[in-house]
Structures are given as C-alpha cells and as structure tokens.
Amino acid sequence: MTRMVKRKPLPAEPVEVIATESERAALARRFGISAVERFVARVDLAEDGGAVTAEGMLEADLIQPCAISGEDFPVSVRDTVVMRFVQSRGDPVEPDAEIELADEELDEIEYDGEMFDLGEALAQSLALAIDPYAEGPNADAARKAAGIVSDEAPRGALADALAALKKG
DSSP: OEEEEESSSOOSSSEEEOHHHHHHHHHHHHHSEEEEEEEEEEEEEEEEEEETEEEEEEEEEEEETTTTTOEEEEEEEEEEEEEEEEEOOOOOHHHHHHHOOOGGGGEEEEEOOEEEEEEEEEHHHHHHHTTTOOOOOHHHHHHHHOOOOOOOOOSHHHHHHHHHHHOO
16 A cells, blocks of 8 residues: 655645545455454654654554454454654674664664665554454354363363372
8 A cells, every 4th residue: 555755845734645435455465364344544644854854643444363263353453553764774684694783773674775665564553453362242252162172171081180190
C-alpha cells in the first residue's frame, strides 16, 4: 500500500490514509487474515532536524481466524503510531551481518530521495498490531471438543507416569 509523501514541503494538515478495497484485500492476503474491512490512519507530519516525525492514529477492522477453532471473527485495531523517517545512511549491510540499534533508532524508517512511503510504514504498523494468537468467541468450546482441558495441565501417558512418580 503506497502513499508517497514529499519531504519538502511537508503537508501542513494531517495526512489521512484510507485503504481502497483492493489495497485492503492485498493487506489481508499479505498478513494471512481473512479480511481487512477498514483501514484508516490520520497522521501529523513534522520536521525533526533532518528527519520527519509522523504521529497519529491507525484504525482497522479485521476478520481473522481464531488461533484455536479456525473460525473467523471480527477484530478492531486502534493503535497509536509514532515513527521517524530518516534519509538512508547509504551504508550497505551484508545479509547475515549483525546490526546494533540504539533505542531511538528502533522506529526509524530509512528512505532515499525526496519522498518517503507513509502507506507502507502504516501497513507494517498494522502487521505488528495483529495478534497471531487471537482467540475467537468459540475458542473454549473448540478446546473442550478437542479434549483440551487446560493449557497448563499436562495429559497423556507421560503425564500420568510423572504424576505416579510424584505420589511416591
């Protein structure tokens, strides 16, 4: 999902990003969920030294499968986004090289040229906000039907043998 923003001059008003139907379908495929029904972000952009700071709110309505039952259920995401776009440092990194980042660099997004891609950064923010282990309303019933009593209670022959050893 591309939304290129010119570095100079920055928009004076907040930037609103609303994903189209085809963009939402592509995001759902990309993130392995059933649907992205709504994707809206409103972001303020500000000059920050040689960088651009983006702060705002990302809201999305999703349909994703339950991690337990596999049934689709609705999920709403409302997430504050704060990111910093910085000019690429131009240092080539080898594929297996270890990179140390300072705390303030963790939310930095490098770009080349006079424009940066706010849409892709917001799409990545959505990806981070999706809970891959989300449980739908029928998760407990699916556990019960599968014979899972509790995630904490071990079961089976080995668990029975260990319990017998503990009893002495």
